[in-house]
Amino acid sequence: MSKLIYLVACTVDRFIARKDGSFDFFLMEGEHVADLLSNFPETIPGHLRGTLGITADNQHFDTVLMGRRTYEVGVKEGITNPYPHMKQHLFSRTFQQSPDPAVELVSSDPVTFVQELKQQPSKNIWLCGGGDLATVLFPAIDEMILKVHPFLLGSGIPLFSGIIPLTSLELTDSKIYENGFMLLHYRVNHFGSYSSPI
Structure with missing residues (x-):
């Protein structure tokens, strides 16, 4: 069964873009870039793959x-x-209708669609954004991988744009780079809850 993984870049205060959708403030240079290109080559858009010399097969995802x-x-x-x-x-x-024949337009219930998608034989499913869709699909998200850039944006499009329940996360992997960039892997425990404040 495939997993739905929310892999996304964000600021320390957990915004994934400015209110207008722009994200030109994210770090595009540094040692973390080589790691990301090596570990997640499929997350690089097609029009940039040639420029960046990316020829590797999909490592984690075959669906976005x-x-x-x-x-x-x-x-x-x-x-x-x-x-x-x-x-x-x-x-x-x-x-x-879809603006491109290679892109399937989905107007049905997102959670039901994803649960059915998970049953198909494939690699994992990449949720690349945005905050509205992540909120709707939250019950189906199995893991989160946050590419945390060392900035505070103050306002913008948040990681989740709506209300989600208090949920425990298990940190499964992490790496902090000298430039302040952090790569954080979490398993989402939808059954975890807190009975009282600590």
């Missing part, structure tokens, strides 16, 4: 899920097929 606002970041640059090396699913109730 996107919310409308996340997808439209690429559309504004003329990119309608951002991850041609993966199965792409766009969740939106405002699009009447």
